[in-house]
Amino acid sequence: MARWGMVIDLDKCTACQACVVACRQENNVPFAGEEQAAMGRAIFWMQLIPILEGEYPKLKARYLPRPCFHCDNPPCVRVCPVGATYKNPEGLVGQIYARCIGCRYCTAACPYTARYFNWRAPHWPAEAADKMNPDVYVRTKGVVEKCSFCVHRIRKAKEKARAENRQIRDGEVKPACAETCPSNAIFFGDLDDPRSLVSILARSRRAFRLEEHLGTEPKVIYLREGEWDERQV
């Protein structure tokens, strides 16, 4: 059985936010509107977080695309009172929208603040409203949602592989963010398969995970930017 994981190469990432847009389109993420977004009500299954280091004029800005980390030891799953969020056998942390009571304990417990709440009834501008992805549920007001690692795409790939009587090939499943990324910075695959690209990259010396000391065992692995100084040559 696969253990799905993602590798994001920060050296390749240009912070163009194409992944953020593609994710919104793919997963029917509602639009909060300017006013609500300013209040902190916008939903981003994939979000770009800015990390500012140093002070002006020696300021360095880095960007980090942040999906849900699908932790192997997820703090959100532990605290959910009704089992609306769970970890499936393939390591995905799922959300059952129809069961969620909206207590927001998971959102408060997630150390990555990767979970989002529907503060109001979801809304799309007219241009987007008739272009919904039929593969993904639309959420109601009052429930929690988050990145699913495009579980519907995984399901589709599995069905296809089963019909063709074969295993899923490495790189066959691509979440919307990975598929869109113009610089090919996002990789997705089976971390348990030692020959898969993600598991090879995950063993890179550049690999790190966020807040590793919390023991959450995230399945999103970042590759640190390399350094380049002309005098080194």
Added chain:
Amino acid sequence: MKGRSDFTVDDEIAILSPVLRTGKGFYVATLLLLSIMGWAFFAWLNQITFGLGVTGMNRPVYWGIYITNFVFFVGISHAGTLISAILRVTGAEWRRPITRAAEAITVFALMVGPINVFFDLGRPDRVLNMFLNGRLQSPLIWDFVCIGTYLACSLTYLYLPLIPDIALLRDRSSKRGWLYRTLALGWTGSPGQKHRLERLISVMAIIIIPIAISVHTVVSWVFAMTVQPMWHSTIFGPYFVVGAIFSGIASLIIAMAVLRRVFHMERYLQPVHFNNLGLLLLTMSLLWFYFTFAEFLTTFYGAEPAHLEVFYSKLRGEFAPLFWTMFTCCFALPFGILVFKRTRTITGTVVASIFVNIGMWLERYTIVVPSLSRPRLPYPFGKYFPTWVELSITLGCFAALVFFYVVFSKLFPIISVWELKEGARAPGTGEKPAEEPAEPVYGIRVNRS
């Protein structure tokens, strides 16, 4: 003050009179409270219609004053039962006139507190999922179980000592006959019945102490079980319990002062009660300071960046005004007032109690909100300010608590008649026998000057 520890018919009439006679004040008060509750209901309808977006909550401040209220009211509920149970178990005779007033606070605070979690739900229509799909790993389920048990036990604990008084009302008045007849459960006051009742009460008094402690411990664990900065603390269980008893005693003092004034209970709720409760409040204030100090010093000394971020937001950041108000209200002011015998008067203790309750509400707020507003990852800091909907519902909760209390004191004597009688008959039971039986009135030592 009568010299003998008699309990006369006059006393009985005095205590029962608020139940038997209804003045204009009652109608004015209930009408006022009901209209506040009505307004809160309107605010809640607004929230149901438009979703939790009408509150000030956002990402990352996912919890706001609903959760603050929840912790606060459940804290107040420790007034009662815990104090009256401890006083009963230790045989403190001066408890007799105040136990029921305390137990009633418990029951009503427990009705008002947990409903705030319901207000906080995004999908209140699915609240029954707690039964259908409840998962024991979740601290919210622990809350659910503990608070449920506590409510059931404290209702029983309020009701049991009420039975003889209900029977008294059944016999003395024709008003609400059906109610008192039903609730009196055929009480005749026979020695057998009395024996059984007293056994039951003393068993309940012992059972209820661990339950009460468990309740505020698991409430604190809702926070402490997460890994969030300044929530993830082993001290939270006892810290919350101490805070709960602290605000509980303060609420009891305020309630007693109001009852004393409104129902003219000066003869039963005496300065000595306020003095003794004031001393308890002083003790809790010191304990509260100790826990707060321990909590903040370890955070500061360990100096983990994520924790320090929250720490400084409280000590000198945007939460500093609330934090230092809290500190003044919870420690500096009550300590200053209660430590001197000269200011430990009725007025003094009431003033201290009001400060303590303001301070304890702020304490809950400065635990819930700052941790959430400083997430570990470098997001922009969270800003939170409650909206009119949240404030109205909060006001409604306070109104509801007072409303239940007013109605209760209208239906039942708020001072236990039979227990005062018992106390007068056998002064100092449980305590060492009084040397001068003439001294204690209703088991109270009175300074005669």
